Amino acid sequence: MRFDDVLETVLSSTHETPQAAAAAWRQLVDLVGRGRVPADGAVMERLHELRARVPVTTRSASARALAGARPPLALVDLLACDEASVGSPLLRHVELSLANWEALLPRLTPTARAVLRHRRDLPGEVVRALETFGSVDFVLPGLPAPADVKAPYRLAAPIDPLPTTTPPEPPSFKSVGSVARAIPLVVEALRRGNDNDVPAPLPDGTFRIADVVARIEAFQRDGASPAPEAPAVPAREQFRFEADATGVIRWVEGVARGAVIGLSLATPAQPGGTGVDGGAAGAFRRRTAFADARLSLAGGLARGIWLLSATPVFDTATGRFTGYRGHGRRPNPHEQAGGAAALRADSLRQLVHELRTPTNAIAGFAEMIEHQLLGPVADAYRLQAVAIRADAGRLLAAIEDLDAAARSEAGALELSPEPLDPATLLRRALAEVEQLRAVRDCSVDLVAGEGRVFADRRTLERLLTRLLGTLIGAGEAGEVIPVTIRPANAAVELVFGRPRALAAYAGDALLQIDEENSPASLLGTGFTLRLVRNLAQALGGTLVIEAARLVLLLPAAAGRIADQAASG
Known part of the structure; x- marks a missing residue:
């Protein structure tokens, strides 16, 4: 029996320092957003209390971390009614019932409702409800809003925007003089014009165009007051972009277009100049993915x-x-110095080395006890030694996965690509996970087509073993997981069917699974799939997550051999 006291621990902790308040905010948002604790009064009261003490960057990051989750209405209301940088990431994907949308929409700001108007997956009732806020959201500053916008609406019934029972309003004609009086230049001229013998307005409040010209001339003659400073434009933190086949960026969203459009990913920038570093240029030459390549921009x-x-x-x-296709972001504080990613990877690899040595020693001593190399041992102790050696083996596999993840992040994987038969490697991987398959009582249906891949043997074997182990570990009794190999132009596709247990996770949410005690890996399903994706990218391929299957694209051997021959 297990008792989850995480919520009590967080609520009982002191949050006097800014760091403690930020940590408590992230923990509570994650617990409530992923349904681990209910959004009751004590939790939401604590979140409302912490919001004013947590920086907006932390609140925005916690909202983005809820991608793929289904947070309750109370948490959505708290985040969506926050600043635009906090609520916008959540409103772009959150899913609510019609009743919850009806309760939330009136509380949102015009900016938040504008984010919802760009979604194409909302129900028709919600779209019609957003249209009813047009008279509020699209009204020009300084003009009064219509009096009927406060009337309640219902999502279930369409709203007639032009009621026939309302009598037509009188025409809102305004003279040129009355409109001109609202111009700031004319207002200041009117204030100063009375001291310069300028003709006064007519009795009905209007005045002639000549009078307007006279007042403007008087205002310009006496000098204008310094214009107020324009409000500072908030700095952008991320943007999206697309580049063409030559590496030139042709489209960008989220940052000034003039600063990025026309930059090339194919040519590294000169020291101190504008452009990308050698990592992005090298990846472009290999037609592979890249991550956290540095882009330097000057001006603006x-x-x-x-x-x-x-x-x-x-x-x-x-x-x-x-x-x-990709995105850019500002570096985090710990990434400001050059080589921070490589430094983190080196630190993780050092930790892996320190873990591997004692684990190997434990496994070796357990094996000596199991085989009675140090003398006779009771059967009970031998069984314990067998269990220890098995656990040490699982721990060593997790350590090796951490080492592979660190090396792939730092670009330090030692690869020796060669033509390989993916069907042969898949059969070897199935033999390695045979014991897990027997325990889960599910089967794998392998349909091997033509096609050889150009990849590093050791890395590809690890990738296939971890991917098959994860899918089989999630399989149910009697379930069949289809695996198909087929050529796809300059690549080879390895198509894996998704088990029913993973069907509830859409898109990249599959990579965020953080369950404990996964049958396939101590590190969990999400970590293993992220490792598979990174290894695939290191091999020059990619992992595509579809609704009912996972598609592993690897470079075909024929195409790579031809490229090498042409370049040689």
Whole structure:
């Protein structure tokens, strides 16, 4: 029997320091957003209390971390009614019932409702409800809103925007003089004009155009007051971009277009100049994905250092490379110095080395006890030694996965690509996970087509073993997992069916699964799938997550051998 006291621990902790308040905010948002604790009064009261003490960057990051989750209405209301940088990431994907949308929409700001108007997956009732706020959200500043916008609405019934029972309003004609009086230049001229013998307005409140000209001339003659400073434009933190087959960025969203459009991913920038570093240029030459490549921009609001991540795009009909799609972000504080990612990876690899040595020693001593190499041992102790050796083996496998993840992040994987038969490697991987398959009582249906891949043998074997182990570990009794190998232009597709237990996770939410005690890996399903994706990218391929299957795209051996022959 297990008792989850995480909520009590968080609520009972002191949050006097800013760091403690930020940590408590992240923990509570994650617990409530993923349904681990109910959104009751004590939790939401604590969140409302912490919001004013937590920086907006932390609140925005916690909202983005809820991608793929189904947070309750109370938490959605708290985040959506916050600043635009906090509520917008959540409103772009959150799913609510019609009743909850009806309760939430009136509480949102016009900016938040504008985010919802760009969604194409909302129910028709919600779209019609958003249209009823047009008279509020689209009204020009300084003009009064219509009196009927406060009337309640219902999502279930369409709203007639032009009621026939309402009598027509009188025409809202305004004279040129009355309109001109609202111009700031004329207002100041009127204030100063009375001291310069300028003709006064007519008795009905209007005045002639000549009078307007006279007052403006008087205002310009006496001098104008300094214009108020324009409000500072908030700096952008991320943007999206697309590049063509030559590596030139042709489209960007989220940052000033003039600063990024026209930059090339194919040519590294000169020291101190504008452009990308050698990592992005090297990935472009290999037509592979890259992550956290440095982009330097000079001038404008977008000046400074950005970190770019992108994946290559290929034409599905011809297999021809068409460019890149990706995003850029500002580096985190610990990433400001150059080489921070490599430093983190080196630290993790050092930790892996320190873990591997004692684990190997434990496994070795357990094996000596099991085989009675040090003398006779009672059967009970031998069984304990067998269990210890098995646990040490699982721990060693997790350590090796951490080492592979660190090496892939730092780009330090030692690869020796060669032509390989994926069907043969899949059969070897199935033999390694046979014991797990027998325990889960599910089967794998392998349909091997033609096609050889060009990849590193050791890395590909690890990738296939971990991927098959994860899918089989999630399989149910009697379930059949289909695996198909087929050529796809310049690549080879390995198509894996998704078990029913993973069907509830859409898109990249599959990579965020953090369950404990996974049958396949101590590190969990999400970590293993992220490792598989990173290893696939290191091999020059990619892992595509579809609704009912996982597609592993690897470079075909024939195409790579031809490229090498042409370049040689």
